[in-house]
Amino acid sequence: MSDEPWSPPAVLIAVDLVILTLRAAELHVLLVERGIEPYEGAQALPGGFLNNAGEDIPDAARRELQEEASLDTSRLHLEQLGAYGLPGRDPRGRVVSVAYLAIAPGLPDPAAGTDAADASWKPVEGILSGHRKLAFDHRQIVTDGVERARSKLEHSALATAFCDRTFTISELQQVYEAVWGVRLDPRNFYRKVQGVPGFIVPAGPDRRSTKGRPARLFQAGPRNVLHPPLIRPDSSTTNEGDR
Amino acid sequence: MSDEPWSPPAVLIAVDLVILTLRAAELHVLLVERGIEPYEGAQALPGGFLNNAGEDIPDAARRELQEEASLDTSRLHLEQLGAYGLPGRDPRGRVVSVAYLAIAPGLPDPAAGTDAADASWKPVEGILSGHRKLAFDHRQIVTDGVERARSKLEHSALATAFCDRTFTISELQQVYEAVWGVRLDPRNFYRKVQGVPGFIVPAGPDRRSTKGRPARLFQAGPRNVLHPPLIRPDSSTTNEGDR
DNA sequence: CGAATAGTGTCTATAAGACATTATACT
């Protein structure tokens, strides 16, 4: 067990991004159509290899996001999901991918003619259920990303990242309902959200109107951890292991 | 932006392990003294490089654990913490390390004379506070691992992994107190733990005795997710961002 | 008995969930 003249195997590092957003009260994820082999023509998460040996991994994530989806990364909340490195997950060789989760407010479809023309928002539902096939192990990554988002909604102010800078309480409720996939009582939701100090704060004296009574506008407050947490309704007590 | 004849940089993949255990009612982590440069002689997490390009990363983690600490990995709960790949974290070049968290029941000190003679349990306290310096970015990894353990104690049956196969409720309470760093009311703890269906189940009609009234023995139940969760006492409402 | 630890009960404040009512805009 002394030091043999041995050198560890070199592998390629990639980043993959799970960008979630809300469209039509449903949770969507950003996908791109692959232009090259392997999985050419298939849907995949935006991502790619490190540019050079000196590039920081989160920087690479932001760069790929910019390149592949023309998304303004500066206002985006980015969080590492984990490393995915199963041998054989990429037919080109040993690739370890570091996955990131990001949350974006509702955005228009990527415009045709731009360099992001092959990017599009797809409902996560079809992916989780397996109806829509993704390249590589990206279905697993999406699954983990959605679960992370669901969990973080309980204890952090992540939900506000789905909204514009100002939002109404019912808009915030729609975030919770879409991500958790449940219906919530508006009155209890209102009370609970207001009861968490620093979660949301009133934004200006102004209001917004569409049909009924105008709603107050709020913005994200200073507190990122929620006390008390917003517990999601018991999803019928399903048992679960780790991954 | 077409495909240039460019190839992505290759990096080295390492694994690092945060093995937590309880000793004398205090949370300890397994450290090894490094025998080679860089950081020769310094304390570090057990870990090392992938053996070959075909080795699965969790397998590498188990192998390193076996090699460096002679720990029986088969009964160990292993969970990925994340990837640590900051450029410059390893002076030998670009290394991305995948960190794992594992929980072990109380174990004796590694015996001298074995291949794990340079391994030892150290209190996490001194590491978190910065009094004990670790190699590389291992202090950060330990910090993340401890925080993960603290969080998982709330929602999963992870605490039982700190105990032997059978344990008493007060032993289980000591786990929570040590990991969370708080004192809990034995009566309320007893009631809450018993109120979570499937968390712990009675183990045989037998009892154990030391001084006072003999305690009932339990073992880990079938349920891994806790309903309702065991909320840790408000740590004075400190605000926190992500990492 | 007294010391030590295990287990049970009771009370109160707080939060969750169900549901009714009022408020403010629009046409």
Place this chain on the structure above:
DNA sequence: AGTATAATGTCTTATAGACACTATTCG
């Protein structure tokens, strides 16, 4: 007025936290 949405209030039940008491072993 009628409709639509926002905001507030009330009641009931469950859970959290504080605390007192009983039970079983040992010396």
